[in-house]
Amino acid sequence: MDTKALHQITYGLYVVASRREDALNAQIANTVFQITSEPPAIAVGINRANLTHEFIVASGLFVASVLPQDTPLAVIGHFGFRSGRKSEKFQGTDYRLSPAGVPYLPASLAYLEAKVTRALEAGTHTVFVGEVSQMELVQPGVPLTYAHYHQMKRGAVPKAAPLPPAPVEQAKPGRWVCKQCTYIYDPEKGDPEGGVPAGTPFTALPGNWVCPVCGASKDAFAPED
Amino acid sequence: MDTKALHQITYGLYVVASRREDALNAQIANTVFQITSEPPAIAVGINRANLTHEFIVASGLFVASVLPQDTPLAVIGHFGFRSGRKSEKFQGTDYRLSPAGVPYLPASLAYLEAKVTRALEAGTHTVFVGEVSQMELVQPGVPLTYAHYHQMKRGAVPKAAPLPPAPVEQAKPGRWVCKQCTYIYDPEKGDPEGGVPAGTPFTALPGNWVCPVCGASKDAFAPED
DSSP: OOGGGGGGSOBBOEEEEEEETTEEEEEEESOEEEEETTTTEEEEEEETTSHHHHHHHHHSEEEEEEOBTTOOHHHHHHHHSSOTTTSOTTTTOOOEEOTTSOEEOTTSSEEEEEEEEEEEEETTEEEEEEEEEEEEEOSOOOBOBHHHHHHHHTTOSOTTOSSOOSOOOOOOTTOEEETTTOOEEOTTTOBGGGTBOTTOOGGGSOTTOBOTTTOOBGGGEEEOO | OOGGGGGGSOBBOEEEEEEETTEEEEEEESOEEEEETTTTEEEEEEETTSHHHHHHHHHSEEEEEEOBTTOOHHHHHHHHSSOTTTSOTTTTOOOEEOTTSOEEOTTSSEEEEEEEEEEEEETTEEEEEEEEEEEEEOSOOOBOBHHHHHHHHTTOSOTTOSSOOSOOOOOOTTOEEETTTOOEEOTTTOBGGGTBOTTOOGGGSOTTOBOTTTOOBGGGEEEOO
């Protein structure tokens, strides 16, 4: 068996949100898909250990925001690598509420609100199926794919590129990899959003610098080999 | 509700095959995704009216072949718009058998064989979850996305293009649309694979010409407006 075959499956990337009474939470998910047209129903696979899973079970609601291709890595890191058990994810985040009171991102291309009708437990994950109760286009744009996100994280495509070519990965000297999320720090690019100019070696980064994707500290990084 | 929001969900395109005793069948599906890593398990949504659905229920097996971006439209039409109830789909088709005896395409990028562990009925469709029993890369290449397929069908991207820009649809004079599968016949391009040279008006096509995607006859076409 070659598990690389799994990487040939195509996905988008979504912020999937839910609520429990007045508490809101959301996470990154790639497994959102339509399952029936009449009535329109969508499904999502969610890890049972996640707080969003608890919220979906409690409210029977989820909303998927379709991320655009130019989504900053920090947004994906915020929703994907930090737990809502430790901090309120929507605090300080620009969001709107769907008719059922579940948050979606105004920076998304579209949102789909669903009311859970069925759930299938499958080991570590649950597949929730929900009838779409509201859906709207938010703004025009190209959806972010999971493949493109991985290319961005490895610094292999500029943010505005149309869509990625087949990945060609080459280790470059001076690059360091985040062991938590696989983000690559490239000294040629620095981390402009984090105030680090291009040309800064990893070892010269300030001690309080954190991974722009997942927030891990410097000691979570190892040299790329 | 704006159902166009559903079109912002990203999918790949797959030939999903199964068998019932010695009989083989397959169809096109876009809803293949990984659901757990430990153990590796994948899911697929299949219309309950399809023969492949019957075969998956009978054998508890399915194999997804990941289609490459340069898949000819005729291949998708063969598996996607013709029923295995009327003809043996693998007759005259190049295929190989997975260890469990389910066909996959040697022209695919990868195949994943799964043994069904759970099934969730969801209206017109069933979501089958299967533990991956075998998976292999078949050849390198870029996976075909559902969005790219739709662009190809509308003649909006050349076959070798990397990936589609946001769709800009404009009706052109002389183009006819297949009402069965939405393929567009463009007289500027003709249908070279069907022996029709560029510059041939739709009305001049031979009476036995059929839609290169779904095999519908000429009278299934209407002028694009």
